[in-house]
Amino acid sequence: MxxxxxxxxxxxxxxxxxxxxxxxxxxxxxxxxxxxxxxxxxxxxxxxxxxxxxxxxxxxxxxxxxxxxxxxxxxxxQAAPDGTLNAIQQAFQDHHGLQCGFCTPGMVMAAASLLKDNPKPTEAEVRHHLEGNICRCTGYHNIVKAIMAASGQDVSGIAAE
The missing domain is CATH 3.10.20.30 (Beta-grasp domain)
Structure with missing residues (x-):
C-alpha cells in the first residue's frame, strides 16, 4: 500500500x-x-x-x-458548485448530444480538453478529437453539433439527424 x-x-x-x-x-x-x-x-x-x-x-x-x-x-x-451545467453540458442537453448517457461523461471531458486547446474547432477537428471515444447510440452527429455550439459557433444550419 x-x-x-x-x-x-x-x-x-x-x-x-x-x-x-x-x-x-x-x-x-x-x-x-x-x-x-x-x-x-x-x-x-x-x-x-x-x-x-x-x-x-x-x-x-x-x-x-x-x-x-x-x-x-x-x-x-464540470458543473458549477450550485449544480448549474457548464456550457458543454448545457449544449449536450440542448442539442440532444446524448441518448443512453453511458459515453457522455467521457465525451464531455474530451470536449472540454478540445475546446481548451482549440476554442473554435471545425466539424472535422471535433470528429478527429473524438476518435478515441465510442458512442453506440447517437451516431455522433448531435455530439459534434453540441461541441461546436459549446464553442459559441452558430450550428443553426446543421440539420439534426
Missing part, C-alpha cells in the same frame, strides 16, 4: 492504495465519483476520460499512484 495525495475537482484527498489500483477504480471505489464510467477496460471506448494536470487521460490506463501530487478533474467537477 502506498499513500497518494491529489487534488480532485478542487479538493485535496489522501488515501492509501495498492500499487495496481487503476485511476478509474480509485475514483469510483475510493472517492465514490461514479460519473467516470468503466466501459471496456482496454482504453478503447473513452468512457473513463478525465483530466490530469490539464491533460486528457483515460483513467483505465493510469495507476492511481501516478496521480500523486496531480490536479485531477472528473465529470463531477
Amino acid at each position: 502506498a499513500e497518494v495525495t491529489m487534488k480532485v475537482n478542487g479538493k485535496t484527498v489522501t488515501k492509501s492504495v495498492k500499487g495496481n489500483t487503476l485511476m478509474v477504480e480509485f475514483l469510483r471505489e475510493e472517492l465514490r465519483l461514479t460519473g467516470t464510467h468503466v466501459g471496456c477496460d482496454t482504453s478503447q471506448c473513452g468512457a473513463c476520460t478525465i483530466h490530469v494536470n490539464g491533460k486528457q487521460v483515460k483513467a483505465c490506463t493510469m495507476f492511481a499512484g501516478e496521480a500523486d501530487g496531480a490536479e485531477v478533474s472528473t465529470i463531477e467537477g
Whole structure:
C-alpha cells in the first residue's frame, strides 16, 4: 500500500492504495465519483476520460499512484458548485448530444480538453478529437453539433439527424 495525495475537482484527498489500483477504480471505489464510467477496460471506448494536470487521460490506463501530487478533474467537477451545467453540458442537453448517457461523461471531458486547446474547432477537428471515444447510440452527429455550439459557433444550419 502506498499513500497518494491529489487534488480532485478542487479538493485535496489522501488515501492509501495498492500499487495496481487503476485511476478509474480509485475514483469510483475510493472517492465514490461514479460519473467516470468503466466501459471496456482496454482504453478503447473513452468512457473513463478525465483530466490530469490539464491533460486528457483515460483513467483505465493510469495507476492511481501516478496521480500523486496531480490536479485531477472528473465529470463531477464540470458543473458549477450550485449544480448549474457548464456550457458543454448545457449544449449536450440542448442539442440532444446524448441518448443512453453511458459515453457522455467521457465525451464531455474530451470536449472540454478540445475546446481548451482549440476554442473554435471545425466539424472535422471535433470528429478527429473524438476518435478515441465510442458512442453506440447517437451516431455522433448531435455530439459534434453540441461541441461546436459549446464553442459559441452558430450550428443553426446543421440539420439534426
